[in-house]
Amino acid sequence: MKYILMMMGKKSDFDGYAKWSKEDLQANVAFMRAFSKELKETGVFVSTEGLGWPSEAKLIRAGKDGEPVTDGVFPESKEFLAGYWIIDVESPEQAYKIAARASRAPGAGAKAANMPIEVRRVLSSHADLGL
Amino acid sequence: MKYILLMSSTATGVQGYHAQSKQDIEAHMAILHRINKDLSESGEFVATQGLTGPQEAKVVRGEKNGLPVTDGIFPESKEFLLGYWIVDVSNAERAYAIAGRISAASMNIPIEVRQFATYEATSR
Numbered sequence: 001m002k003y004i005l006m007m008m009g010k011k012s013d014f015d016g017y018a019k020w021s022k023e024d025l026q027a028n029v030a031f032m033r034a035f036s037k038e039l040k041e042t043g044v045f046v047s048t049e050g051l052g053w054p055s056e057a058k059l060i061r062a063g064k065d066g067e068p069v070t071d072g073v074f075p076e077s078k079e080f081l082a083g084y085w086i087i088d089v090e091s092p093e094q095a096y097k098i099a100a101r102a103s104r105a106p107g108a109g110a111k112a113a114n115m116p117i118e119v120r121r122v123l124s125s126h127a128d129l130g131l
Numbered sequence: 132m133k134y135i136l137l138m139s140s141t142a143t144g145v146q147g148y149h150a151q152s153k154q155d156i157e158a159h160m161a162i163l164h165r166i167n168k169d170l171s172e173s174g175e176f177v178a179t180q181g182l183t184g185p186q187e188a189k190v191v192r193g194e195k196n197g198l199p200v201t202d203g204i205f206p207e208s209k210e211f212l213l214g215y216w217i218v219d220v221s222n223a224e225r226a227y228a229i230a231g232r233i234s235a236a237s238m239n240i241p242i243e244v245r246q247f248a249t250y251e252a253t254s255r
Contacts, residue, residue, distance in 0.1 A: 004180070004182065004212075005191075006212065047178075049135070049217075049247055049248075050247065050248035051135065051245045051246070051247060051248055052245055052246040052247065052248050052249075056245070056246060057243055057244070057245050058223075058227065058243070058244045059241045059242070059243055059244075060136075060227050060230035060231050060234055060241065060242045060243075060244055061231070061234050061239055061240075061241050061242075062231045062232070062234040062235030062239055063231070066231060066232065066235045067228075067231060068227040068228050068230060068231030068234075069231070070227055071241075077208070078210075079209075079210065080245075081135075081137065081212070081245070083248070086180075092189075096189065096191050096199040096201055097199050099191035099193075099199060100191055100192065100193035100194070100197060100198065100199035100200070101193060101197070102193075103191060103192045103193035103199075104193035104197065112193070112195075114192055114193065115192075116190045116191070116192055117190065117191045117192070118188060118189070118190050118191075119188070119189045119190070119191050119201075120182045120183060120187065120188050120211075120212065121182070121183040121187055122180050122181070122182050122183070123180070123181040123182060123183055123214075
Protein backbone atom coordinates (compact mmCIF):
# COMPACT_ATOMS: atom_id res chain seq x y z
CA MET A 1 0.00 0.00 0.00
CA LYS A 2 1.38 3.35 -1.01
CA TYR A 3 1.11 6.33 1.29
CA ILE A 4 2.12 9.96 0.89
CA LEU A 5 3.52 11.72 3.98
CA MET A 6 3.12 15.47 3.64
CA MET A 7 4.86 18.18 5.58
CA MET A 8 2.57 21.19 5.64
CA GLY A 9 3.06 24.67 7.04
CA LYS A 10 1.59 28.15 7.07
CA LYS A 11 3.49 31.12 5.67
CA SER A 12 4.53 32.03 9.24
CA ASP A 13 6.04 28.54 9.73
CA PHE A 14 8.15 29.00 6.59
CA ASP A 15 9.24 32.47 7.78
CA GLY A 16 10.34 30.84 11.05
CA TYR A 17 12.25 28.12 9.18
CA ALA A 18 14.09 30.74 7.11
CA LYS A 19 15.40 32.21 10.39
CA TRP A 20 16.87 28.97 11.78
CA SER A 21 20.60 29.05 12.51
CA LYS A 22 22.91 27.48 9.97
CA GLU A 23 23.70 24.68 12.45
CA ASP A 24 20.00 23.89 12.96
CA LEU A 25 19.41 23.84 9.19
CA GLN A 26 22.41 21.56 8.68
CA ALA A 27 21.21 19.19 11.41
CA ASN A 28 17.77 19.09 9.79
CA VAL A 29 19.18 18.41 6.31
CA ALA A 30 21.47 15.69 7.73
CA PHE A 31 18.46 14.05 9.36
CA MET A 32 16.45 14.20 6.13
CA ARG A 33 19.30 12.59 4.16
CA ALA A 34 19.77 9.80 6.73
CA PHE A 35 15.99 9.29 6.85
CA SER A 36 15.73 8.89 3.05
CA LYS A 37 18.70 6.50 3.08
CA GLU A 38 17.05 4.40 5.78
CA LEU A 39 13.75 4.30 3.85
CA LYS A 40 15.66 3.09 0.79
CA GLU A 41 17.54 0.46 2.77
CA THR A 42 14.34 -0.91 4.30
CA GLY A 43 12.76 -1.10 0.83
CA VAL A 44 9.80 1.23 1.49
CA PHE A 45 11.07 4.29 -0.39
CA VAL A 46 9.21 5.40 -3.53
CA SER A 47 10.05 9.09 -3.88
CA THR A 48 10.61 12.34 -2.02
CA GLU A 49 10.60 15.99 -3.08
CA GLY A 50 10.93 19.37 -1.45
CA LEU A 51 8.98 22.31 -2.82
CA GLY A 52 10.02 25.92 -3.37
CA TRP A 53 8.95 28.72 -1.02
CA PRO A 54 5.24 29.61 -0.66
CA SER A 55 6.13 33.14 -1.82
CA GLU A 56 6.59 31.61 -5.29
CA ALA A 57 3.30 29.69 -5.20
CA LYS A 58 0.62 30.55 -7.75
CA LEU A 59 -3.01 29.60 -7.96
CA ILE A 60 -4.28 29.01 -11.50
CA ARG A 61 -7.81 28.99 -12.83
CA ALA A 62 -8.92 28.76 -16.42
CA GLY A 63 -10.34 31.95 -17.94
CA LYS A 64 -13.30 32.02 -20.36
CA ASP A 65 -11.15 31.09 -23.32
CA GLY A 66 -9.21 28.50 -21.36
CA GLU A 67 -6.26 30.87 -20.80
CA PRO A 68 -4.60 30.57 -17.38
CA VAL A 69 -5.53 33.23 -14.81
CA THR A 70 -2.79 33.51 -12.19
CA ASP A 71 -3.21 34.59 -8.59
CA GLY A 72 -0.49 34.68 -5.92
CA VAL A 73 -2.56 35.92 -3.00
CA PHE A 74 -3.41 33.34 -0.33
CA PRO A 75 -5.17 33.64 3.04
CA GLU A 76 -2.89 33.69 6.12
CA SER A 77 -4.41 30.39 7.22
CA LYS A 78 -3.46 28.63 3.97
CA GLU A 79 -1.42 25.48 4.49
CA PHE A 80 1.37 25.07 1.99
CA LEU A 81 3.00 21.78 1.12
CA ALA A 82 6.67 21.96 2.12
CA GLY A 83 7.65 18.53 0.87
CA TYR A 84 6.60 14.91 0.82
CA TRP A 85 7.68 11.29 0.92
CA ILE A 86 5.89 8.47 -0.88
CA ILE A 87 6.39 5.08 0.75
CA ASP A 88 5.19 1.57 -0.03
CA VAL A 89 4.36 -0.23 3.22
CA GLU A 90 2.37 -3.21 4.54
CA SER A 91 -0.08 -1.33 6.75
CA PRO A 92 -1.27 2.16 7.73
CA GLU A 93 0.37 1.62 11.15
CA GLN A 94 3.77 1.28 9.46
CA ALA A 95 3.09 4.52 7.57
CA TYR A 96 2.19 6.28 10.85
CA LYS A 97 5.39 5.03 12.51
CA ILE A 98 7.49 6.40 9.66
CA ALA A 99 5.55 9.69 9.77
CA ALA A 100 6.28 9.93 13.50
CA ARG A 101 10.00 9.61 12.73
CA ALA A 102 9.72 12.47 10.22
CA SER A 103 7.81 14.50 12.81
CA ARG A 104 10.75 14.15 15.22
CA ALA A 105 13.22 15.72 12.76
CA PRO A 106 15.47 18.23 14.55
CA GLY A 107 14.19 21.80 14.47
CA ALA A 108 15.28 25.16 15.83
CA GLY A 109 17.59 24.96 18.84
CA ALA A 110 18.26 21.26 18.11
CA LYS A 111 14.84 20.38 19.57
CA ALA A 112 12.56 17.93 17.79
CA ALA A 113 10.31 20.00 15.54
CA ASN A 114 7.30 17.73 16.27
CA MET A 115 5.71 18.99 13.10
CA PRO A 116 2.42 17.42 12.03
CA ILE A 117 2.71 15.05 9.08
CA GLU A 118 -0.42 14.44 7.03
CA VAL A 119 -0.65 10.80 5.94
CA ARG A 120 -2.79 9.85 2.96
CA ARG A 121 -3.13 6.62 1.03
CA VAL A 122 -2.57 7.17 -2.67
CA LEU A 123 -4.88 5.67 -5.27
CA SER A 124 -3.66 2.58 -7.04
CA SER A 125 -6.63 2.86 -9.37
CA HIS A 126 -9.69 5.05 -9.64
CA ALA A 127 -11.75 2.13 -8.26
CA ASP A 128 -10.19 2.89 -4.83
CA LEU A 129 -12.48 5.92 -4.61
CA GLY A 130 -15.46 3.54 -4.56
CA LEU A 131 -17.43 5.62 -7.09
CA MET B 132 12.27 23.08 -14.58
CA LYS B 133 10.07 20.79 -12.58
CA TYR B 134 6.74 22.00 -11.25
CA ILE B 135 4.08 20.27 -9.21
CA LEU B 136 0.44 21.10 -9.96
CA LEU B 137 -1.66 20.49 -6.85
CA MET B 138 -5.42 19.97 -6.93
CA SER B 139 -7.02 20.47 -3.51
CA SER B 140 -10.50 20.86 -2.09
CA THR B 141 -12.38 20.81 1.19
CA ALA B 142 -14.28 17.69 2.36
CA THR B 143 -17.51 19.43 1.25
CA GLY B 144 -16.07 20.01 -2.21
CA VAL B 145 -15.11 16.33 -2.49
CA GLN B 146 -18.66 15.29 -1.49
CA GLY B 147 -20.05 17.57 -4.20
CA TYR B 148 -17.80 15.94 -6.76
CA HIS B 149 -18.93 12.47 -5.74
CA ALA B 150 -22.59 13.55 -5.98
CA GLN B 151 -22.18 13.97 -9.74
CA SER B 152 -23.54 11.36 -12.14
CA LYS B 153 -21.31 8.47 -13.14
CA GLN B 154 -21.29 9.80 -16.72
CA ASP B 155 -20.05 13.24 -15.59
CA ILE B 156 -17.25 11.67 -13.55
CA GLU B 157 -16.29 9.39 -16.44
CA ALA B 158 -16.24 12.37 -18.83
CA HIS B 159 -13.98 14.26 -16.40
CA MET B 160 -11.64 11.26 -16.08
CA ALA B 161 -11.50 10.94 -19.87
CA ILE B 162 -10.32 14.58 -20.22
CA LEU B 163 -7.69 14.08 -17.49
CA HIS B 164 -6.44 10.94 -19.29
CA ARG B 165 -6.25 12.98 -22.50
CA ILE B 166 -4.21 15.70 -20.75
CA ASN B 167 -1.82 13.04 -19.36
CA LYS B 168 -1.45 11.56 -22.85
CA ASP B 169 -0.71 15.00 -24.35
CA LEU B 170 1.91 15.69 -21.63
CA SER B 171 3.56 12.32 -22.32
CA GLU B 172 3.66 13.06 -26.04
CA SER B 173 5.20 16.52 -25.52
CA GLY B 174 7.82 15.00 -23.18
CA GLU B 175 6.66 17.13 -20.24
CA PHE B 176 5.09 14.36 -18.16
CA VAL B 177 6.94 13.26 -15.01
CA ALA B 178 4.30 11.78 -12.72
CA THR B 179 0.71 12.01 -11.62
CA GLN B 180 -1.05 10.57 -8.61
CA GLY B 181 -4.52 10.67 -7.14
CA LEU B 182 -5.06 10.42 -3.39
CA THR B 183 -7.78 8.60 -1.48
CA GLY B 184 -10.52 10.68 0.14
CA PRO B 185 -10.20 13.04 3.12
CA GLN B 186 -12.12 10.60 5.36
CA GLU B 187 -9.02 8.38 5.45
CA ALA B 188 -6.59 11.25 6.15
CA LYS B 189 -4.58 11.25 9.38
CA VAL B 190 -2.22 13.75 10.92
CA VAL B 191 0.69 12.15 12.72
CA ARG B 192 3.08 13.61 15.27
CA GLY B 193 5.95 11.80 16.94
CA GLU B 194 6.05 11.63 20.73
CA LYS B 195 9.33 11.77 22.67
CA ASN B 196 9.40 7.97 22.86
CA GLY B 197 9.06 7.91 19.06
CA LEU B 198 5.51 6.56 19.11
CA PRO B 199 3.12 7.96 16.50
CA VAL B 200 0.12 9.97 17.71
CA THR B 201 -2.60 10.02 15.08
CA ASP B 202 -5.47 12.43 14.71
CA GLY B 203 -8.18 12.34 12.08
CA ILE B 204 -10.12 15.47 13.04
CA PHE B 205 -9.68 18.42 10.70
CA PRO B 206 -11.30 21.85 10.54
CA GLU B 207 -14.12 22.22 7.98
CA SER B 208 -12.01 24.74 6.07
CA LYS B 209 -9.09 22.31 5.69
CA GLU B 210 -8.04 21.82 2.08
CA PHE B 211 -7.11 18.25 1.24
CA LEU B 212 -4.82 17.32 -1.60
CA LEU B 213 -6.85 15.34 -4.15
CA GLY B 214 -4.06 14.67 -6.57
CA TYR B 215 -1.09 16.12 -8.39
CA TRP B 216 0.79 16.26 -11.65
CA ILE B 217 4.55 16.73 -11.89
CA VAL B 218 5.65 18.32 -15.16
CA ASP B 219 9.06 19.19 -16.55
CA VAL B 220 8.63 22.35 -18.60
CA SER B 221 10.78 25.11 -20.09
CA ASN B 222 9.22 27.95 -18.10
CA ALA B 223 6.65 28.86 -15.45
CA GLU B 224 4.14 30.11 -18.06
CA ARG B 225 3.99 26.66 -19.60
CA ALA B 226 3.25 25.17 -16.15
CA TYR B 227 0.47 27.76 -15.70
CA ALA B 228 -0.98 26.90 -19.13
CA ILE B 229 -1.14 23.19 -18.23
CA ALA B 230 -2.69 24.05 -14.85
CA GLY B 231 -5.27 26.21 -16.68
CA ARG B 232 -6.17 23.28 -18.89
CA ILE B 233 -6.64 20.99 -15.88
CA SER B 234 -8.72 23.69 -14.15
CA ALA B 235 -10.94 24.18 -17.21
CA ALA B 236 -11.51 20.41 -17.38
CA SER B 237 -12.33 20.23 -13.67
CA MET B 238 -15.16 22.70 -12.97
CA ASN B 239 -12.65 25.56 -12.77
CA ILE B 240 -11.15 24.27 -9.52
CA PRO B 241 -8.02 26.34 -8.74
CA ILE B 242 -4.71 24.52 -9.24
CA GLU B 243 -1.74 25.46 -7.07
CA VAL B 244 1.52 25.56 -9.00
CA ARG B 245 4.81 25.13 -7.13
CA GLN B 246 8.34 24.73 -8.37
CA PHE B 247 10.45 22.00 -6.78
CA ALA B 248 13.15 23.22 -4.45
CA THR B 249 16.64 23.45 -5.89
CA TYR B 250 19.73 24.72 -4.09
CA GLU B 251 19.23 28.16 -5.71
CA ALA B 252 15.52 28.24 -4.92
CA THR B 253 15.93 27.37 -1.24
CA SER B 254 18.97 29.51 -0.39
CA ARG B 255 17.35 32.86 -1.11
